[in-house]
Amino acid sequence: MQDTTPWAVDSHAHIIDTARFPLSNLLGYVPQANECGTAPEFRATLSSHGITHALLVNPFAGYATDNSCMLDAIATSEGRFKGIALVGHDTDDRTFQRLADGGVIGARFNTLFSGSTSLKGSDGARLLARVKAQGWFAQVYFHDDGFLELLPLLDAAGIPIVVDHCGCPDTARGIEQPGFQALLAAGRRGNSAVKLSGAFRYSKQGWPYEDAQPYVKALVEAFTLDNCVWGSDWPFVRVPHRMDYGPVFDLLAHWLPDPTARRKVLWDTPARWFGFSTPTVAVQGQADA
Secondary structure: OOOOOOOOEEEEEOOEOOOOOOOOEOOOOOOOHHHOEOHHHHHHHHHHOOOOEEEEEOOHHHHOOOOHHHHHHHHOOOOOEEEEEOOOOOOOHHHHHHHHHOOEEEEEEEOOOOOOOOOOHHHHHHHHHHHHHOOOEEEEEOOOOHHHHHHHHHHHHOOOEEEOHHHOOOOOOOOOOHHHHHHHHHHHHOOEEEEEOOHHHHOOOOOOOHHHHHHHHHHHHHHOHHHEEEOOOEOOOOOOOOOOHHHHHHHHHHHOOOHHHHHHHHHHHHHHHHOOOOOOOOOOOOOOO
16 A cells, blocks of 8 residues: 555554563463564564554553563664553552653553453542643543443543544444444544554454444544544454454555545654654664564
8 A cells, every 4th residue: 555655653553472571461361372473573564564653552461551561662663663551550650650751652441351440430530630640641442332431531531532443333233323423422522533443343244344434434524534543453362363464454545545644544643643753764674673
């Protein structure tokens, strides 16, 4: 896919390097060997698709609030990677500062799995206040109508929001389902961004996931391209069938045929939201590890 800028961001990917960073969260889903991917492998994947930067998300599966593997990947990326951390109610100020110093710009809250950090109650409110004070945004992952429960908590905190995987709507229920309508309304208000990612996680069809396209179209209209980014979700944890980076990347051209629109989603918007900047020298091959 050829676009009009030499710079592009994959705004959702995970690094799972069990050889250097053994899994520390064994109570939930344990990624299998084919679901893991190291920083050198990811850099090689990006290079082969002409993508220069990435926003890494610490995976709950395997690591939870242990962000060490992600921080190492950021530190060795020559400024091309930033990160979204997982934090807990007991995360102390020193750890928050260490994460920020290591390239973390937001905290992710996953509503789907037992043991993940809850935003409910006074503990959740205090944690959101600390995330906001750090200058971060809250990245949220939910399915179906999960946004209805999250939105009042996020609104009360007055914190910028980034929504994972198009909000993972139930495609059997249509555009009018309450959770998705609430997501569209949040997009129209501003102060929120959405990741045009993870169609394979909520579509009931095979590639190119045609049942996902109406939802993507509605999100682009509500959020505008100024608040839409793209992510691969590499290395595709919790997917029961083979996934490859190329077809996932090609979905963006399927959804946004206009190269100028793709440029906004791949570079202009993530650069503004996540603080990426163009290198002062030509980027070397991402496979150099």
